[in-house]
Amino acid sequence: DGxxxxxxxxxxxxxxxxxxxxxxxxxxxxxxxxxxxxxxxGLRLIYYxxxxxxxxxxxxxxxxxxxxxxxxxxxLTVTSAQKNPTAFYLCASSLSGGEIYEQxxxxxxxxxxx
Amino acid sequence: xxxxxxxxxxxxxxEGAIASLNCTYSDRGSQSFFWYRQYSGKSPELIMSIYSNxxxxxxRFTAQLNKASQxxxxxxxxxxxxxxxxxxxxxxxxxxxxxxxxxxxxxRLKVLA
Numbered sequence: 001d002g003x004x005x006x007x008x009x010x011x012x013x014x015x016x017x018x019x020x021x022x023x024x025x026x027x028x029x030x031x032x033x034x035x036x037x038x039x040x041x042g043l044r045l046i047y048y049x050x051x052x053x054x055x056x057x058x059x060x061x062x063x064x065x066x067x068x069x070x071x072x073x074x075x076l077t078v079t080s081a082q083k084n085p086t087a088f089y090l091c092a093s094s095l096s097g098g099e100i101y102e103q104x105x106x107x108x109x110x111x112x113x114x
Numbered sequence: 115x116x117x118x119x120x121x122x123x124x125x126x127x128x129e130g131a132i133a134s135l136n137c138t139y140s141d142r143g144s145q146s147f148f149w150y151r152q153y154s155g156k157s158p159e160l161i162m163s164i165y166s167n168x169x170x171x172x173x174r175f176t177a178q179l180n181k182a183s184q185x186x187x188x189x190x191x192x193x194x195x196x197x198x199x200x201x202x203x204x205x206x207x208x209x210x211x212x213x214x215x216x217x218x219x220x221x222r223l224k225v226l227a
Binding site: 045056058090097099 | 146148158159160163202204206208213217220
């Protein structure tokens with residue numbers, strides 16, 4: 001089955017700890033994205049990558065880091081510098097980063113930091 | 115700041131009725147538009163994409179695009195209780211040298227049995 005997997009589904013961490021969220025896709029998509037969703041707000045772009053070994057900051061990159069060493073994988077690290085990390089994190093991918101391409105989402109990771 | 119606006123709802127319709135969901139966008143140059151359905155606690159699921167003015171039908175769903183009015187809508191015919199969800203409008207817009215999706219905050223639809 002082709003698709004996007006994210007793990008874990010739920011993640012609980014203490015303040016001050018870094019945490020890494022996994023995102024893997026077997027769709028052979030070039031572009032991958034990380035979004036954050038908070039109640040009452042639209043999805044906000046954290047980081048995106050249009051090709052292996054290259055990634056760009058989105059609108060709210062502060063306190064986050066990513067890597068793209070393999071086409072299939074785009075892990076997101078939430079660092080202790082992120083002021084309000086509790087949120088629903090969504091990974092997406094598309095065939096390419098161009099204008100017409102549809103984005104498909106993974107199941108998401110719900111992160112709670114106390 | 116490029117924006118996508120949706121009425122947050124809830125929009126309540128009786129079972130079997132047509133649900134009409136609307137979205138306006140600010141970037142006149144946008145060419146690609148998408149509708150996602152998101153059930154509570156789940157991730158968004160792509161329903162429709164539309165790129166040309168007019169209507170595009172897929173089963174019970176019809177997307178309508180009017181670029182002159184910067185307006186895109188989603189009609190759901192014969193609404194079912196299982197259609198109750200939040201519907202997100204997304205516009206692929208060229209900004210800061212690349213294409214990015216801008217999402218609306220979503221319209222919550224309630225289909226009453």
